[in-house]
Amino acid sequence: MDCSLIRTLINRYCAGEENWVDNRTIYVGHREPPSGTEAYIPQRYPDNRIVSSKYxxxxxxxxxxxxxxxxxxxxxxxxxxxxxxxxxxxxxxxxxxxxxxxxxxxxxxxxxxxxxxxxxxxxxxxxxxxxxVHFIQHGKLVRKQSRKLRVGDIVMVKEDETFPCDLIFLSSSRADGTCFVTTASLDGESSHKTYYAVQDTKSFHNEEDIDALHATIECEQPQPDLYKFVGRINVYHDRNDPTARPLGSENLLLRGATLKNTERIFGVAIYTGMETKMALNYQSKSQKRSAVEKSMNVFLIVYLCILISKALINTILKYLWQSNPFRDEPWYNQKTEPERKRNLILRAFTDFLAFMVLFNYIIPVSMYVTVEMQKFLGSYFLTWDEEMFDEDTGEGPLVNTSDLNEELGQVEYIFTDKTGTLTENNMKFRECCIEGHVYIPHAICNGQILTDCSGIDMIDSSPGGSGKEREELFFRALCLCHTVQVKEDDSIDGLKKSQLSGGSCVYISSSPDEVALVEGIQGLGYTYLRLKDNYMEILNPKTDIERFELLEILSFDSVRRRMSVIVRSVTGDIFLFCKGADSSIFPRVTEGKIDQIRSRVERNAVEGLRTLCVAYKKFTCKEYESVCRLLENAKLSLQDREKKLAEAYEQIERDLILLGATAVEDQLQEKAADTIEALQKAGIKVWVLTGDKMETAAATCYACKLFRRNTQLLELTTKKIEEQSLHDVLFDLSKTVLKHSGSLTRDSFSGLSTDMQDYGLIIDGAALSLIMKPREDGSSGNYRERFLEICRNCTAVLCCRMAPLQKAQIVKLIKLSKEHPITLAIGDGANDVSMILEAHVGIGITGKEGRQAARNSDYAIPKFKHLKKMLLVHGHFYYVRISELVQYFFYKNVCFIFPQFLYQFFCGFSQQPLYDTAYLTLYNISFTSLPILLYSLMEQHVSTDMLRREPSLYRDIAKNALLRWRVFIYWTFLGVFDAVVFFFGAYFLFDNTVVTSNGQMFGNWTFGTLVFTVLVFTVTLKLALDTHYWTWINHFVIWGSLLFYIIFSLLWGGIVWPFLNYQRMYYVFMQMLSSGPAWLGIILLITVSLLPDVLKKVLCRQLCPTATERTQTQHQCLSVEQSTIFMLSQTSSSLSF
Missing domain, CATH: 1.20.58 (Methane Monooxygenase Hydroxylase; Chain G, domain 1)
Structure with missing residues (x-):
C-alpha cells in the first residue's frame, strides 16, 4: 500500500511547528528506507508555487x-x-x-x-x-502542474526545458552521466556548464529503473548562494548497508536554468517553491541611500521646524492681539457660545493646528514624486548612450537601481579590481620556465629553448635524463591540472578532426588563465583532447594519445590560491599535479630548482605578466588509499565541509617537487590609462585591489598611469614588517608622507599636485590583516588611524594579494573614516562582489568571469573606459540636475507660503487663506511641476565634450557642493525675499489706490490672485534664466505652463464658477487683467524679484567664478566668435558676388 499521501498529510498538518535543524532528509520518490536506519525528523516543505508578488x-x-x-x-x-x-x-x-x-x-x-x-x-x-511538468509515479510518467510538485518527487526534464525546482541530478540520456546547462536567467552566463549525475544512479536511463531507486538524501537547509551546496546521498542496494556519495554544486540543477544539448535528465526535487535558490535570490540587496536623499531629509526637518515656528508665532500673536480690551473682536473671529466656553489651552492648540494646516504647503509633497520620476526617467539616458555600447560583447550599460544616479557625481574614492577590469582578461601564453630552461611556444619563437642572459643560473643546455623527465611531467601537468572543457566536435578514435587537420581544439573554461595555458602548450607539442569516461586524453609530440584516469580534483579557491588533480597513468603510477600562485606553491615545495625559478617568476612579474608555479608529487598505493579516506570523510561531512576539505587539502598538498612556472600576458584594456588619468584629474583617488603578486600588479599600475615615473613608492608589505615591527614601519611611512605637508593632510580631492610630492602606497593582504587585527588591549584603532593618515597623503594605493573579504574590509575602512567619503567599487568577478556590495556605488563589468559582479552591482558597464563618461558626464549631470530640483522645490514653496504668513498680520490671524482653493491645489501639481521636471532631465549647464575634456570640472560639485548649508540658506532667503516683494509690492502699490476704470477697489481675492500671478511667473522665469540647454521641449513646457495658468484662470473665473458652491472668484482674473496698473505692477514686481539673482550671477562670474563658470564663459565667447566669423564670411561672399 502506498502510504506516501498519508505520510505527507501527517507531516504537513500533524507535525506541528518545524523545529529548525541544520539538515533535511529527503526520501527519493517518497520511498522509505529499510527499518533500522537513522530516525527521520519530520519537516514541513512548501509546495512548488513561486510568489514574487507583494500583495x-x-x-x-x-x-x-x-x-x-x-x-x-x-x-x-x-x-x-x-x-x-x-x-x-x-x-x-x-x-x-x-x-x-x-x-x-x-x-x-x-x-x-x-x-x-x-x-x-x-x-x-x-x-x-x-x-x-513530467514526474514519475509508479514507474510511469505523469504530467501535472509545476505548483503541485513536492520535495522528493522524481522529475524528468527534456532538452530546452527549464528546471521546475532545484533538483539533484540522478541520470542523463548521455552515457557519461553528464548534462549541459545554461544559467543565463540566474547569473547571466550564457556559456554551457557541465553537471554530473550521482555515480550510483547515472546508469538508470528509464522510468522503471528510476522508480525502483531506494535512496535518501541528506542536505543543508535552503540558502541563497547559487554556487554552494552541501549534501550526501545514501543509495540502498538489496537491503544492504547504504553506499554514501557526496553531493556538491556540480550535482545540483537549479530552478530557472535550462537543459541544453542533452535529450533528457532525471532528478529528485530537494528545494521547491520559495525555498529554491532562485526564489531566495529574489530578496533585494540592502538599500543604499545617496547623499542627496540624506540632504533632502535634513532640509525637510529644517522646514518642519520653520513650519512649527510659523504656526506657534501666529498662535501667540493671535491671542495677544485678541487680548487687548480696547480692540473689538472682528466679526469673522467671533465664536459661538460652546466655543467660548472651551478651555483656553484647547482653543490655542486647535488654532495652532489650524495654522499648521494653513502653512503646511511649505513642505513640498510633490517633490518626492518628482524626484522619483526624475531618477527613473533619467536612468534611461545612461542605458541609451551609444558611446557606452561595446560592439565586441554586444552589450551596453545596465542600471540595476536608479536611486543612486546622483551619487555618480560625488565619488571620491574608486576601488578597482585589476584582472578583467583594468586588463582585458584575454590571456596569452608567453613562456614557461622548466628547471631553469625558458620555453616559448612555436607561434613566438618556434618552440626553442632560449638561453637566459640576465644572470639567472641556468642548468645545462642538455637537460639530461632527469631534466627531460621533469620537462615531460611539467607539460603533462599543464595538460591535466585544470577544469577546461573541449567544445564538442566530430572525432575519429578519440582524435579530433581538427587536430588531424592541423587545427586546434576549442577550449571552454570559466578561467581564461586555464584556457591560455592549455592553448599555449599546444605550441610546445602537447595537446589536451578531452575527458571521456573519467579518463583525460592528451596528445604528445609523437602524436600518441596518452590516457590518465582522473581520480580526484582539489578545486581552486581564493584562499588557497591553488588547485590540484590526482591522476593514474596507464602504468599504474599515481601523481598529484598542483598549480597556483608562487606565494602558495613555494612554501610547499622541498625539491627542484627553486631559486632559479623564483628569479624567473620575479622577472616576469616586473614585466607585468601573470605567473603560476607548477609542482607535483608521487603517491604509493597505500598513500593514495589514505588520501582517499581523508577526502571521503571530508566530502561526506554535512557540517563545516569547506573547513574540513581545506584541512584535508593542506595535508595532501605538501612536500611537493617544483617543476617550473608559467607566464601569461593579460593586456591592458583600451583607454584604461586615459580613464585613470582623467579620474585623477577630477580629484578622485583610485585604488587597485587585486589578488596578484606585488610585482605584476605594480607593473600594471605603471602601465595604466596609476603610478607615474615621479611617484615615490612606499611599501607596507610582510617583507618590510619582518625587517621592522609594524609600528615602526607605519611610523616611518607617516613621517615620510607628512614631511612636505607638515601636520596637514592632503584633501581627498587634491588630485594631481604639482607642488607636492606624489606618493604611491603598496600594501599586501598579510600586512592588512595585521593592521585590522585587534591588539592585545582589544583595539586596533591606532594602527588603522595611522594607516588612514598615510593613505590620505598618497595619490594612489595598490593593495595586492587581497582575498575577497579583505577587499570589502578596505572599502569599509575608507567609507567609515572621519571624512565619510563617497566610495565606488568596480570589478568583474565573483571575488569582487563583496566590495561592490560594501561601497556606496557598486559597478560590475560584464566581462569573462561570469555575471556575478554585474548581478550584484548597482550599475554595469561593458568596459572600464566607460567609467570616465559615466562619472564625469552622466554623474555630473545627474547630481547638478537633482540638486537644482531639490533646491528649486524648497525655494518655490517658500515663495508660495511666506506671503500667506505675512497675510495673517492683516487679517487678525484668522487663518484666512490668501489664495483660492484651486490655486492652492494646482500650484505644485500643474502650474510649476512640469518645467522643473523637464529641466532636471534635460539641463546641460556645460556641454558633454567640455566635461570630458576638462575632468577638473568634477571638483566643482564634489562633497555635495550644491546642497551645502550655504547654498540651502541662499535659496531659502531668496525665496523669502521674493515673497516679501510679491506681498508688500502688491500691498503698497495698490494701497488706497483706484486701479479699475470704474473706480472699484481690489478685494482680498483679487489681491491674492495678483500675488499668485507674480509668484507663478517669477518662479517659472527664474527657471528659464537658469536654463543653459534650450530645446523645443523646454520652450513648449515653460511657456506652455504660463499659458496654461492664464487659460485656467480665465476659465475658472468665467465659466467654471456657476458649478461651484461659492462665487468669490467670479470675474476676478479678468478684472485684474483689465487694470493697467495691475499689468504694470506685475511686470515691475517680476523684474524686482529676479534682479538679485541676476546680479548675483553676474558678480560671481566676474569676481570669483568657479571652474564651471569660467568654462561656460569661454564656451559662450567661442560661440560668439564662431558666429561672427560665419557672418563675416557670409557678408564677404555676398559682396564678392
Missing amino acids: TFWNFVPKNLFEQFRRIANFYFLIIFLVQVSLLFEPMRTCAMTPSMKVVFVVTITSARSGYEDWLRHKADNAMNQCP
Missing part, C-alpha cells in the same frame, strides 16, 4: 498604504490631512480639501503604479506555476 486582493489597500505612510514625509501629510478633516471652524472649511487632494493624488498614483507592477508579477507567477 493579494485582500491586503493590497492596507499593506500599500502602510508602506507609503511609513515614509516620514507621507506620514506627515497624513497627519496634516487628519487634522484638516477634524477642524470645523469656518475659515478653514474652504481649503480643507486642498492639501488632502494633493495627498490623495500622490498616494493614488503611487498605489496605481504598485498595483499594476504587482499585477504583472501575479500574471508571471501564474504562468510559471501552471506550466506542465
Whole structure:
C-alpha cells in the first residue's frame, strides 16, 4: 500500500511547528528506507508555487498604504490631512480639501503604479506555476502542474526545458552521466556548464529503473548562494548497508536554468517553491541611500521646524492681539457660545493646528514624486548612450537601481579590481620556465629553448635524463591540472578532426588563465583532447594519445590560491599535479630548482605578466588509499565541509617537487590609462585591489598611469614588517608622507599636485590583516588611524594579494573614516562582489568571469573606459540636475507660503487663506511641476565634450557642493525675499489706490490672485534664466505652463464658477487683467524679484567664478566668435558676388 499521501498529510498538518535543524532528509520518490536506519525528523516543505508578488486582493489597500505612510514625509501629510478633516471652524472649511487632494493624488498614483507592477508579477507567477511538468509515479510518467510538485518527487526534464525546482541530478540520456546547462536567467552566463549525475544512479536511463531507486538524501537547509551546496546521498542496494556519495554544486540543477544539448535528465526535487535558490535570490540587496536623499531629509526637518515656528508665532500673536480690551473682536473671529466656553489651552492648540494646516504647503509633497520620476526617467539616458555600447560583447550599460544616479557625481574614492577590469582578461601564453630552461611556444619563437642572459643560473643546455623527465611531467601537468572543457566536435578514435587537420581544439573554461595555458602548450607539442569516461586524453609530440584516469580534483579557491588533480597513468603510477600562485606553491615545495625559478617568476612579474608555479608529487598505493579516506570523510561531512576539505587539502598538498612556472600576458584594456588619468584629474583617488603578486600588479599600475615615473613608492608589505615591527614601519611611512605637508593632510580631492610630492602606497593582504587585527588591549584603532593618515597623503594605493573579504574590509575602512567619503567599487568577478556590495556605488563589468559582479552591482558597464563618461558626464549631470530640483522645490514653496504668513498680520490671524482653493491645489501639481521636471532631465549647464575634456570640472560639485548649508540658506532667503516683494509690492502699490476704470477697489481675492500671478511667473522665469540647454521641449513646457495658468484662470473665473458652491472668484482674473496698473505692477514686481539673482550671477562670474563658470564663459565667447566669423564670411561672399 502506498502510504506516501498519508505520510505527507501527517507531516504537513500533524507535525506541528518545524523545529529548525541544520539538515533535511529527503526520501527519493517518497520511498522509505529499510527499518533500522537513522530516525527521520519530520519537516514541513512548501509546495512548488513561486510568489514574487507583494500583495493579494485582500491586503493590497492596507499593506500599500502602510508602506507609503511609513515614509516620514507621507506620514506627515497624513497627519496634516487628519487634522484638516477634524477642524470645523469656518475659515478653514474652504481649503480643507486642498492639501488632502494633493495627498490623495500622490498616494493614488503611487498605489496605481504598485498595483499594476504587482499585477504583472501575479500574471508571471501564474504562468510559471501552471506550466506542465513530467514526474514519475509508479514507474510511469505523469504530467501535472509545476505548483503541485513536492520535495522528493522524481522529475524528468527534456532538452530546452527549464528546471521546475532545484533538483539533484540522478541520470542523463548521455552515457557519461553528464548534462549541459545554461544559467543565463540566474547569473547571466550564457556559456554551457557541465553537471554530473550521482555515480550510483547515472546508469538508470528509464522510468522503471528510476522508480525502483531506494535512496535518501541528506542536505543543508535552503540558502541563497547559487554556487554552494552541501549534501550526501545514501543509495540502498538489496537491503544492504547504504553506499554514501557526496553531493556538491556540480550535482545540483537549479530552478530557472535550462537543459541544453542533452535529450533528457532525471532528478529528485530537494528545494521547491520559495525555498529554491532562485526564489531566495529574489530578496533585494540592502538599500543604499545617496547623499542627496540624506540632504533632502535634513532640509525637510529644517522646514518642519520653520513650519512649527510659523504656526506657534501666529498662535501667540493671535491671542495677544485678541487680548487687548480696547480692540473689538472682528466679526469673522467671533465664536459661538460652546466655543467660548472651551478651555483656553484647547482653543490655542486647535488654532495652532489650524495654522499648521494653513502653512503646511511649505513642505513640498510633490517633490518626492518628482524626484522619483526624475531618477527613473533619467536612468534611461545612461542605458541609451551609444558611446557606452561595446560592439565586441554586444552589450551596453545596465542600471540595476536608479536611486543612486546622483551619487555618480560625488565619488571620491574608486576601488578597482585589476584582472578583467583594468586588463582585458584575454590571456596569452608567453613562456614557461622548466628547471631553469625558458620555453616559448612555436607561434613566438618556434618552440626553442632560449638561453637566459640576465644572470639567472641556468642548468645545462642538455637537460639530461632527469631534466627531460621533469620537462615531460611539467607539460603533462599543464595538460591535466585544470577544469577546461573541449567544445564538442566530430572525432575519429578519440582524435579530433581538427587536430588531424592541423587545427586546434576549442577550449571552454570559466578561467581564461586555464584556457591560455592549455592553448599555449599546444605550441610546445602537447595537446589536451578531452575527458571521456573519467579518463583525460592528451596528445604528445609523437602524436600518441596518452590516457590518465582522473581520480580526484582539489578545486581552486581564493584562499588557497591553488588547485590540484590526482591522476593514474596507464602504468599504474599515481601523481598529484598542483598549480597556483608562487606565494602558495613555494612554501610547499622541498625539491627542484627553486631559486632559479623564483628569479624567473620575479622577472616576469616586473614585466607585468601573470605567473603560476607548477609542482607535483608521487603517491604509493597505500598513500593514495589514505588520501582517499581523508577526502571521503571530508566530502561526506554535512557540517563545516569547506573547513574540513581545506584541512584535508593542506595535508595532501605538501612536500611537493617544483617543476617550473608559467607566464601569461593579460593586456591592458583600451583607454584604461586615459580613464585613470582623467579620474585623477577630477580629484578622485583610485585604488587597485587585486589578488596578484606585488610585482605584476605594480607593473600594471605603471602601465595604466596609476603610478607615474615621479611617484615615490612606499611599501607596507610582510617583507618590510619582518625587517621592522609594524609600528615602526607605519611610523616611518607617516613621517615620510607628512614631511612636505607638515601636520596637514592632503584633501581627498587634491588630485594631481604639482607642488607636492606624489606618493604611491603598496600594501599586501598579510600586512592588512595585521593592521585590522585587534591588539592585545582589544583595539586596533591606532594602527588603522595611522594607516588612514598615510593613505590620505598618497595619490594612489595598490593593495595586492587581497582575498575577497579583505577587499570589502578596505572599502569599509575608507567609507567609515572621519571624512565619510563617497566610495565606488568596480570589478568583474565573483571575488569582487563583496566590495561592490560594501561601497556606496557598486559597478560590475560584464566581462569573462561570469555575471556575478554585474548581478550584484548597482550599475554595469561593458568596459572600464566607460567609467570616465559615466562619472564625469552622466554623474555630473545627474547630481547638478537633482540638486537644482531639490533646491528649486524648497525655494518655490517658500515663495508660495511666506506671503500667506505675512497675510495673517492683516487679517487678525484668522487663518484666512490668501489664495483660492484651486490655486492652492494646482500650484505644485500643474502650474510649476512640469518645467522643473523637464529641466532636471534635460539641463546641460556645460556641454558633454567640455566635461570630458576638462575632468577638473568634477571638483566643482564634489562633497555635495550644491546642497551645502550655504547654498540651502541662499535659496531659502531668496525665496523669502521674493515673497516679501510679491506681498508688500502688491500691498503698497495698490494701497488706497483706484486701479479699475470704474473706480472699484481690489478685494482680498483679487489681491491674492495678483500675488499668485507674480509668484507663478517669477518662479517659472527664474527657471528659464537658469536654463543653459534650450530645446523645443523646454520652450513648449515653460511657456506652455504660463499659458496654461492664464487659460485656467480665465476659465475658472468665467465659466467654471456657476458649478461651484461659492462665487468669490467670479470675474476676478479678468478684472485684474483689465487694470493697467495691475499689468504694470506685475511686470515691475517680476523684474524686482529676479534682479538679485541676476546680479548675483553676474558678480560671481566676474569676481570669483568657479571652474564651471569660467568654462561656460569661454564656451559662450567661442560661440560668439564662431558666429561672427560665419557672418563675416557670409557678408564677404555676398559682396564678392
